[in-house]
Amino acid sequence: MMEPVQSGPLDRPPTAGVRHYAGEPVLTDGRPPRAVILPVPYDGTSTWGKGADKGPEALLEALENMELFDIETGSEVHGEGIAVLEALPLELDGVAKSPEEVCADVRRQVGDWLGKGILPVLVGGEHSVSIGAIQACAAREPGLSVLQLDAHSDLRRIFHGSACNHACALHWAATHTRLVQVGIRSTEAEERHYEQEGNVFHASHCHATPDAEWITAAVQRLGPVDTPVYITVDLDVFDPAHLPETGTPEPGGLNWYQVTGLIRAAAQRHRVIGFDVVELAPRMERSPSAFTAAKLLHKMLTYVLEPEPIEAPTKI
Numbered sequence: 001m002m003e004p005v006q007s008g009p010l011d012r013p014p015t016a017g018v019r020h021y022a023g024e025p026v027l028t029d030g031r032p033p034r035a036v037i038l039p040v041p042y043d044g045t046s047t048w049g050k051g052a053d054k055g056p057e058a059l060l061e062a063l064e065n066m067e068l069f070d071i072e073t074g075s076e077v078h079g080e081g082i083a084v085l086e087a088l089p090l091e092l093d094g095v096a097k098s099p100e101e102v103c104a105d106v107r108r109q110v111g112d113w114l115g116k117g118i119l120p121v122l123v124g125g126e127h128s129v130s131i132g133a134i135q136a137c138a139a140r141e142p143g144l145s146v147l148q149l150d151a152h153s154d155l156r157r158i159f160h161g162s163a164c165n166h167a168c169a170l171h172w173a174a175t176h177t178r179l180v181q182v183g184i185r186s187t188e189a190e191e192r193h194y195e196q197e198g199n200v201f202h203a204s205h206c207h208a209t210p211d212a213e214w215i216t217a218a219v220q221r222l223g224p225v226d227t228p229v230y231i232t233v234d235l236d237v238f239d240p241a242h243l244p245e246t247g248t249p250e251p252g253g254l255n256w257y258q259v260t261g262l263i264r265a266a267a268q269r270h271r272v273i274g275f276d277v278v279e280l281a282p283r284m285e286r287s288p289s290a291f292t293a294a295k296l297l298h299k300m301l302t303y304v305l306e307p308e309p310i311e312a313p314t315k316i
Helices: 052-063 099-115 127-140 171-176 189-194 203-208 211-221 256-269 288-305
Strands: 035-040 082-084 119-124 145-149 178-184 200-202 228-234 271-278
Touching (some): 052 271, 099 271, 119 127, 119 288, 145 256, 178 203, 200 211, 256 288
16 A cells, blocks of 8 residues: 655656646645656567557546546545656657666656655556666665566566567566566466466466455465555556557456456555556557556556545535
């Protein structure tokens, strides 16, 4: 569970150069926001379906066109203060940054917000953007665990000459943190060397086991109660019937309630210190996949920030 912010004033006003979350203004009473959203429209290393660079804008646009009351919790998380930052710059003097430079920039920004006691949330972009965020969280919390929801293992040590490739997105986490992987249904033989024993919940297992059983097991594998956790959601964890617009969709994925049920259980037992939603590759106007991704982001913020329920209005 994420504790309320105890930090001092921000180095700059939280509304400077930001976009309103879901069209709602950030807090205006002097309090800092409890969460910041950093769009990272990077798609430099993807190797099949391109378009993840369009993901952040499509998600944020969808977010501005959905109802904000969460029926499940009876709350509205935007009232907690959520600032949308300017997108991470991906060029320097007109030259595209390397995967390593993007990773370092993400690590620096996420580290800065963690230092202020504010929840960092990344919106990708391809999955390689998660590497720097995980590294920043691990530097802040040495006992970090990582929960990966994904169709692919993403455990290659190096791919196409870079350790910051999207196919390597969780290799660093696998060798430096406790990593729990859920929804996996595609991997290379070499990647199995980096799997952590007992911490891989293949999609086939999730479908063959009662949800309450495997969700409880996965959440417990993250560690004892109140373990610091980073959650990374590659949207291809969903079955393509639920969310088809990703770079590398895989059949046999999880459904909405399996994904949200796992994330809520993790947030209830542990201390989520950061998360991301990545690999949205919208291919149509008013993308239904973008709307699903926006809804998921809103749900995750609700689970982590835990806003107070809103009292039902009095009947007239």
